[in-house]
Amino acid sequence: MNNFNWDTSFLVDFDLHTGESKTSEVTKRYLSQMKNMFSDTEAVEKILENEDPVIYEFHELGFPEEAGHIAFGTSIVHPGTIGNEYYMTKGHFHTILETAEVYYTLSGEGYMVMENPEGDTMEVPLRKGEVIYVPKRYAHRSVNTGNIPLVMFFSFGAEAGHDYGTIETKGYHKLIVEENGKSAIVDNPHWK
Numbered sequence: 001m002n003n004f005n006w007d008t009s010f011l012v013d014f015d016l017h018t019g020e021s022k023t024s025e026v027t028k029r030y031l032s033q034m035k036n037m038f039s040d041t042e043a044v045e046k047i048l049e050n051e052d053p054v055i056y057e058f059h060e061l062g063f064p065e066e067a068g069h070i071a072f073g074t075s076i077v078h079p080g081t082i083g084n085e086y087y088m089t090k091g092h093f094h095t096i097l098e099t100a101e102v103y104y105t106l107s108g109e110g111y112m113v114m115e116n117p118e119g120d121t122m123e124v125p126l127r128k129g130e131v132i133y134v135p136k137r138y139a140h141r142s143v144n145t146g147n148i149p150l151v152m153f154f155s156f157g158a159e160a161g162h163d164y165g166t167i168e169t170k171g172y173h174k175l176i177v178e179e180n181g182k183s184a185i186v187d188n189p190h191w192k
């Protein structure tokens with residue numbers, strides 16, 4: 001782990017095409033770590049018999065989770081589908097629900113799938129060159145609907161924290177699936 005001093009200035013390299021960084025740490029999420037998040041559990045099992053693909057990865061610095069600091073890094077969602085569902089991140093609420101986040105799309109295309117605890121949902125297309133503002137109180141998941149990596153630079157208040165449990169048990173109301181070669185937003189039949 002890099003030992004940055006967050007009370008002074010520092011510089012970090014990020015490649016604005018690949019999202020890669022020599023200075024920061026990379027975390028990879030494999031299909032086996034997201035088994036129950038994809039709708040088609042049979043398709044998951046079938047793939048895992050032969051391989052365990054990396055679904056997404058992110059580069060960040062290991063920041064202090066304290067108010068006043070700003071966390072940032074890149075996330076890279078690889079292209080692909082599991083059954084008819086596109087590769088995506090796990091997605092999370094912020095533990096401090098009242099914390100927003102921004103993502104700048106560097107490469108690729110997809111959707112930011114968001115929902116709040118009241119069940120209001122938003123699915124916003126991600127395009128290269130645009131920043132998406134994810135408001136406070138909304139869980140967020142990025143989905144890659146293209147055939148190249150979806151690369152984004154993100155930033156949020158470092159105190160936010162990650163709550164994965166809610167999404168892990170309930171799932172999202174909406175899924176982004178491939179239908180006749182195009183992306184479609186559908187209701188999640190397994191939402192609890």
Ligand SMILES: O=P(O)(O)OC[C@H]1O[C@H](O)[C@H](O)[C@@H](O)[C@@H]1O
Nearest residue numbers: 058074075089090091092154162
């Ligand atoms: O947290 P996940 O849903 O697994 O997504 C992976 C990562 O991507 C985002 O861009 C967030 O800002 C990171 O804090 C997060 O850890």
Ligand SMILES: [Fe+2]
Nearest residue numbers: 094101140156
């Ligand atoms: Fe977040």
